[in-house]
Amino acid sequence: MTVARSTVLAETLTWSFRLLFALVAALAGLWLVRGIQRVPPENRAVVMRFGQVIRTAGPGLLLTWPSPIDSVVLLPSQGRQVQFAPEALENQSPLDERVAGTPGQGFVASDNARDNTWFFLTGDGAVVHLRTMLFYQIDDPVAYITAGDHIEPMLRRALIASAVQLCARRSLDGILVARPEAAGAPGLVAQRERFASELVKAVNRRLGEAAGQGLGAGIQVARIDVVPSIPGGAKESFDNVLAVEQQAERSLADARTTAEGRRQIAEQGRQQLIDEARARAEELVRTAQARSALVSSLGRDPSVDRRTLVEKIYRDRIKSLFDIAGKIDAVPVTSHAHTFVFGTSP
Numbered sequence: 001m002t003v004a005r006s007t008v009l010a011e012t013l014t015w016s017f018r019l020l021f022a023l024v025a026a027l028a029g030l031w032l033v034r035g036i037q038r039v040p041p042e043n044r045a046v047v048m049r050f051g052q053v054i055r056t057a058g059p060g061l062l063l064t065w066p067s068p069i070d071s072v073v074l075l076p077s078q079g080r081q082v083q084f085a086p087e088a089l090e091n092q093s094p095l096d097e098r099v100a101g102t103p104g105q106g107f108v109a110s111d112n113a114r115d116n117t118w119f120f121l122t123g124d125g126a127v128v129h130l131r132t133m134l135f136y137q138i139d140d141p142v143a144y145i146t147a148g149d150h151i152e153p154m155l156r157r158a159l160i161a162s163a164v165q166l167c168a169r170r171s172l173d174g175i176l177v178a179r180p181e182a183a184g185a186p187g188l189v190a191q192r193e194r195f196a197s198e199l200v201k202a203v204n205r206r207l208g209e210a211a212g213q214g215l216g217a218g219i220q221v222a223r224i225d226v227v228p229s230i231p232g233g234a235k236e237s238f239d240n241v242l243a244v245e246q247q248a249e250r251s252l253a254d255a256r257t258t259a260e261g262r263r264q265i266a267e268q269g270r271q272q273l274i275d276e277a278r279a280r281a282e283e284l285v286r287t288a289q290a291r292s293a294l295v296s297s298l299g300r301d302p303s304v305d306r307r308t309l310v311e312k313i314y315r316d317r318i319k320s321l322f323d324i325a326g327k328i329d330a331v332p333v334t335s336h337a338h339t340f341v342f343g344t345s346p
Contacts (some may be wrong), residue, residue, distance in 0.1 A: 035066040043074045048139045053142050073145060075127055081135040083220050086156040087118065119231065120163055124154075126172035126230075133225040143211075143218030151217045153212065158226075162202030166195065176228040179242065196226045201298070 039045045041059045048054065048071045059077070064070040076082055119129050134155060138144050144151065167175065173182040174191035182188055203221045210216055 020280060035064045035070065037062045037064065037072055037284045039074065040320065042080055044075055044077050044141065046073045046075060046145050048073065048145070053145060054288050056141050060086055074140050078139065081137055082219075084131055084136065084152060084155055086134065086152075086159055117160065120167040122167050122172045122175065123169055124171040126178070128167060128175050129229045130167075130233060131227040132163075132227070133222040134159060134221060136219045136221045138221050139217060140216065140218030143216050147217040151219065154207075154217055154219075155219075156272075158203045158206040158210075159199075162199055162206060166202060168199055170195070172230075172259060176230070179231060195228075196224055199224050199226065201327060209305075 037045070037061045039057060043059065043060055045057045046053055047057065047062075049065070049069060051071075051163065053069075062072065065229070118131070119127055122128055136155070143326050158191070159192060171177045171188075171192055173188045174196055176192065178181045200221050203224070207217065207219065207221070223311055
């Protein structure tokens, strides 16, 4: 009886150990199976062993030690873009209800300076609000994993600093269409078209400088969508300025028209005075030439002496007197009487 009981107990213990071994083997198999993973085509894997990055793997079947030995972090592939909204890290600027549905305007400045992060000062002293959506690609998975939670604040700081620099170099019309008359200016159109691309270059340059100092995040900005707008209520001010400018242009045009009319009248008067002066001068010249024609012609004749010239002039003058005289009485030279010439008035 005792032997039978010992045999049953031994068999029970044997089967118990076998079941326990099978259970442990099954659990070990399940644990090992958990190390087999599939990496989707749009992702790549970073394998970490006890928190240290040991390798990266592309899409396909991935064999690793199960947790807690190895851990796998799936990241977007290099060709995929990751979306990042910087404003999500802070309170958004409130919208002016009066113009909330009007594109390109509506954000109002807050009394709390921390809420005015996305208002920027332009080169001409105006204020513009920027709503941005940033898309980046992961170039270095190891640096990206190492940076961790610091990536988004880093992107935000780089974006704000780059926007401050670019807005300070441009006028408001170089960022958005603020004045209708400047909408089609070739230089301003080119500046508006290049704003987003230059912002991408500026942010990447700052990320590159951080990487050069050993603080890289392993990312590259691919695109930034920018929606600029003027602050809420500013449209009325722009309209008032535009109305004043138009009124000033009309006044200036009227003044130019009046000045041109007066100039034309003065020019006509000046020309008339010049013509009259020339006519009087020509008349005086002709009169002087007529009076001196005889003397000039006689003086050019070398055969005529002074006495003959004087007698010629005397005869011409006497003839003019005889032509107008009706009656002439001759008186001897020795007499002291006067000579009377009767006739019509010359």
